Amino acid sequence: MIKKISLIFIFYFSLTSLSFSQKKYQPFVVDQVLSGKVSFAYDSNISLPKGEWVVKIVDNSSTFEEKGSYINTNTYNIGFFDIDKKNKILKRYIELNFSDSRPIEIKGKGHWKMPINCTRENFYTYERMYGGYTFNCWTINHYRFSLSHKLNTFEKNLKELIISENIKVPQIIIGSEHFYASHRNGNIRHRIRYFVNPESEGIDPPVYTNWDTSEYQKIKISQYPKKKAYMDNFVISSANFHIEFQEGLQMYKDEKIDFSKYLKK
Numbered sequence: 001m002i003k004k005i006s007l008i009f010i011f012y013f014s015l016t017s018l019s020f021s022q023k024k025y026q027p028f029v030v031d032q033v034l035s036g037k038v039s040f041a042y043d044s045n046i047s048l049p050k051g052e053w054v055v056k057i058v059d060n061s062s063t064f065e066e067k068g069s070y071i072n073t074n075t076y077n078i079g080f081f082d083i084d085k086k087n088k089i090l091k092r093y094i095e096l097n098f099s100d101s102r103p104i105e106i107k108g109k110g111h112w113k114m115p116i117n118c119t120r121e122n123f124y125t126y127e128r129m130y131g132g133y134t135f136n137c138w139t140i141n142h143y144r145f146s147l148s149h150k151l152n153t154f155e156k157n158l159k160e161l162i163i164s165e166n167i168k169v170p171q172i173i174i175g176s177e178h179f180y181a182s183h184r185n186g187n188i189r190h191r192i193r194y195f196v197n198p199e200s201e202g203i204d205p206p207v208y209t210n211w212d213t214s215e216y217q218k219i220k221i222s223q224y225p226k227k228k229a230y231m232d233n234f235v236i237s238s239a240n241f242h243i244e245f246q247e248g249l250q251m252y253k254d255e256k257i258d259f260s261k262y263l264k265k
Contacts (some may be wrong), residue, residue: 025040057157
């Protein structure tokens with residue numbers, strides 16, 4: 001009888017330990033192969049775009065200090081990659097950045113300031129919702145893929161990855177950014193950057209390789225119908241991604257962005 005009780009206890013403990021281990025605040029490790037929904041920060045989750053993704057970058061030791069706040073907060077930076085192994089071409093990658101939770105003190109000290117990219121307007125398209133120590137932002141733009149500027153920790157790891165694995169990258173890449181923090185929802189700062197390589201999907205290489213002269217500029221792209229169609233399709237897929245982002249982070253109804261105008265046929 002005692003043996004049975006011991007076995008039951010061990011079995012229950014094993015299940016409890018397994019359940020606990022699956023709910024780590026930062027659960028990702030290098031070389032994980034993932035697809036579908038992934039969880040982090042205990043009860044937050046995102047749905048990765050269709051396909052298999054490999055974790056290539058894990059940084060658990062960065063800190064984020066906002067100008068003027070003098071508050072250092074630990075952040076986690078995770079890189080998910082979709083690479084054409086045969087041809088060594090970067091197809092897509094996602095940078096997931098999330099912070100530790102931090103308390104808000106009297107007069108709002110400790111709340112997250114709205115990121116500068118939530119205030120800019122020179123994007124292909126954007127939407128934002130903010131107020132009351134909360135921000136929820138979505139942007140889409142083209143970027144010049146360059147790692148010659150002063151690099152942050154994630155970019156340094158990205159550069160090392162590209163060099164060590166001899167990965168081919170495009171000169172112009174398309175990306176979306178997704179930001180969220182709310183004092184009502186854990187006061188965790190979230191940022192996701194999702195980048196795609198148009199050339200890996202059959203789009204011609206860029207005619208102009210500088211950001212400001214690129215044919216992907218909103219005022220110029222209509223002259224390039226295939227690239228315009230590609231960008232517009234990316235807008236729809238990114239809008240759907242942000243809708244799932246909102247659900248996965250359990251945002252309140254009044255914090256959510258309405259994407260209905262982007263999803264109308």
